[in-house]
Amino acid sequence: MPRHDPIPAALRELAPTTLVERLAGFPAVLAPLVVSLSPEESLWRPAPEDWSVVEAVRHLLDEEREDFRPRIERVLADSTESWTPIDPAGAAASRGYREQPLSAVLAEFEQERARSVKWLRGLLAAEPPTDWRQAYEHPRFGPIHAGDLLAAWAAHDLLHLRQITRRLFQMLAARGEPYRVDYAGEW
Numbered sequence: 150m151p152r153h154d155p156i157p158a159a160l161r162e163l164a165p166t167t168l169v170e171r172l173a174g175f176p177a178v179l180a181p182l183v184v185s186l187s188p189e190e191s192l193w194r195p196a197p198e199d200w201s202v203v204e205a206v207r208h209l210l211d212e213e214r215e216d217f218r219p220r221i222e223r224v225l226a227d228s229t230e231s232w233t234p235i236d237p238a239g240a241a242a243s244r245g246y247r248e249q250p251l252s253a254v255l256a257e258f259e260q261e262r263a264r265s266v267k268w269l270r271g272l273l274a275a276e277p278p279t280d281w282r283q284a285y286e287h288p289r290f291g292p293i294h295a296g297d298l299l300a301a302w303a304a305h306d307l308l309h310l311r312q313i314t315r316r317l318f319q320m321l322a323a324r325g326e327p328y329r330v331d332y333a334g335e336w
Contacts, residue, residue: 191251
């Protein structure tokens with residue numbers, strides 16, 4: 150069984166400032182991965198139920214506008230107010246994610262993320278300080294603190310970065326046939 154190093158105390162907590170800066174830096178990681186994809190490449194999926202790169206990026210844009218930022222705002226303003234339901238899979242179909250050019254979706258995401266980061270930096274500088282422990286009682290997950298949402302926002306970026314990177318790997322493997330990529334290592 151592999152040995153895991155314990156997480157040092159200094160790494161156990163991610164302060165809100167660190168999380169906001171990770172959110173601020175995410176577009177600079179995402180854009181170089183996807184900006185050079187052709188329209189066909191941005192739409193490719195290994196299976197019909199999988200999301201393409203453009204669908205994943207468009208989802209990030211919707212989550213920016215309709216999930217993380219508004220829900221943190223709502224928890225901080227009135228933690229008893231119910232959240233507006235979201236349907237990511239349904240939105241992909243009803244909003245025509247696949248009909249939107251990746252370059253436009255990416256630019257819109259970058260603008261929306263910049264708005265979010267500006268707003269979050271305002272929360273970090275607020276007096277009195279923002280209480281990241283304020284919580285909404287979610288019917289499925291129990292109490293969700295504003296800080297939980299902030300941490301989940303940064304984690305959500307990484308989940309979709311993993312998804313997009315996997316899609317690029319799968320595309321490379323499919324396009325490289327009859328040559329194999331297994332020498333690179335296991336995914």
